[in-house]
Amino acid sequence: MAGLVEDLTPREDALSLVSSALGFPWGIHGGDNALCVQGCRILKDIVSDEDFPPFPRSTRDGYAVLSSDCFGASAGNPAFLRLAGEVPMGVPPSFRLNAGECALIHTGGILPEGSDAVVMMEDTDSAGDWVELKNAVQKTDNTVSCGEEFSRGDVLLQAGRKIDFRTSGLLAMAGVMEAESAALRVGIISTGDEIVPPGTMPLPPGKFRDVNSALLTSLIRGEGYQVSYYGIAEDSKNLLASVLEKALGECGTVVISGGSSVSMRDHCSSILEDLPEPGLLIRGILMSPGKPTLIAGLKDEKKLVLGLPGHPFSCFLSAYTVLLPLLNAMIWGKPQGSWRKIFLPSEETVFGHSGIEEFIPCILREGRVFPYPVKSSFSKALALSDGLYRLPASQETIRSGEEAEIWLW
């Protein structure tokens, strides 16, 4: 324990130290996945094959015009244009506009040759073959130009993006149906004499259900990776070593969620120390909670191993702020987490300690941020909070009204 405390590495230093010692990114293999696989992360930049839209199109219902034909038009001084036809949906118009002409067009319709803008329906009146335009338009108004959404060669989505509602529509627009996704599998090993499987009911005296494996599984799957569970290892160095060996044979990354007993921790750190080059790299992180985090790696075999603390909230914080960024660095080179950072004035004072990076759960109420009012209850803190206050090592307290760094889930 003393060794751990002396060796604490600041979290961001740990991320870059591990990334460089292990030579991230590793060029992990991918698996082909249909577009509809919600939550997958794409392995390589997706590049457009085409200009989109391939023709200038209308973004409104109205009349396609040559903008110079309605220069200065207003309700008091309307322009009158001859109606040359209606643009059909789904095919290029078969006619072109001459000076002084317009064409009825619908949202998504292709602009006829000779037009360069669209006057909105509500700014017009029609009378037989003539249309009254009560508003001037500039070139390209109410249209989307050829290639405006994207052009051939444009990066549509960068490697590492997740398939979700923000990206699915874009991929469909570009006709991309399949994308190679990161096929990373993370093995989870739980340890601790007091730990019993999650479904154990009733709970025997002194036991604790395996919360960490459920939490880590959910967190890692949510990030777009696969999980294999290797059960609860008994308090024996040989047994733990053989489970780890099996897991390392089947997974790119293995997470050992920490036993509380000193002997189990000793087993874990001594097993990680025995790993081939470079072996155990980080023996504790200068953060609270989450201090007793161990990070090791096998550079040639391209394997990453983490030992996470046993307390569920510490285990979560270490996984959220260290494990997930490392997985992303391993694959895409950037130690990026999934939080959304914002700066907001805190509605209440938040007490911390200087000299260590601290994370304290926060809640949003009507768009304002408050510290989550419970001391150490894991269950309520994680389920009911909206994110974390981050207090850098240099900061002791955030005063009420002072701007705070917030990481929203």
Add this chain to the structure above:
Amino acid sequence: MAGLVEDLTPREDALSLVSSALGFPWGIHGGDNALCVQGCRILKDIVSDEDFPPFPRSTRDGYAVLSSDCFGASAGNPAFLRLAGEVPMGVPPSFRLNAGECALIHTGGILPEGSDAVVMMEDTDSAGDWVELKNAVQKTDNTVSCGEEFSRGDVLLQAGRKIDFRTSGLLAMAGVMEAESAALRVGIISTGDEIVPPGTMPLPPGKFRDVNSALLTSLIRGEGYQVSYYGIAEDSKNLLASVLEKALGECGTVVISGGSSVSMRDHCSSILEDLPEPGLLIRGILMSPGKPTLIAGLKDEKKLVLGLPGHPFSCFLSAYTVLLPLLNAMIWGKPQGSWRKIFLPSEETVFGHSGIEEFIPCILREGRVFPYPVKSSFSKALALSDGLYRLPASQETIRSGEEAEIWLW
């Protein structure tokens, strides 16, 4: 079209009007789901069967003490207690503490009878049978009390919560392995003569791939519901009506994503008008984008039908701010969306219009909020923004530095 514009209903009024006209919540059936089904939403409150922890436990490595035995202890004036033993992990201690005694304890260990607090290891020194305590503790310090996480009868998770990393650990802690989840299926029908299936390559001139069905599928699945896709309906009232009938037979909610042609819109609104009681309820919403949103319902049959605009960004916004809240209201009674609302000063001026609720994409840069700088490119706006500015109908412009209402994805 004129009719639509005259009948615009403010969005929040539309949500409550529909909820009350259709008698939400409907008491939708559930399906049993294993805990590990990431992204499901639980249908009923999950209530604890037990007090947790069942015994007071230590949250630190250190020594269990009776707090009054180390009253006033400090580095200069330490207290000395006799070491009575070590608390084993995973079983209740077989001994009790007498006055003047302490016991070695690890994180998660059960406090022996006679103790009420834990002194952290780093505040102690041990010498044979005696332990030197260099810090005083209060009753319950560094412990979690019996029932402190939750007690029998406590609501662990409210109906409507999603299974994700925030809730999985808590359920595992409580031994809850299965939870009934909302088994709602949403049918999606696309319309529009210009629309072709997403995989169409190359894109024929004048056509547009079916972006909206991909986007809606991803959005609805991400919310925890199932999706059935009924393809692209041709521009014929009878055909659309028969696809809708089929979809209504198989799904609790059907979404028709809007054709751009006027005739298709007319077909859609006239089909919704022909539905049984109460039929078409909302003929347009006072929001931009997303105005041409139609909402209808069948109260006796417990079915909801929406017509969404054809432009992908309008379709998305209407689904995000109207459809998803209605699905949640249908099941849990509250028209709740999935955005995270915060108030942040805008780094730049955002121009809007008064008289209509507007949504404008925003981005976060280093924790500060900016309007997303692109006019109408759907693909970039949705994939690269971090959320939306909401400008209520009463607000025209947000000045640089002024506090803005932000909805983060």
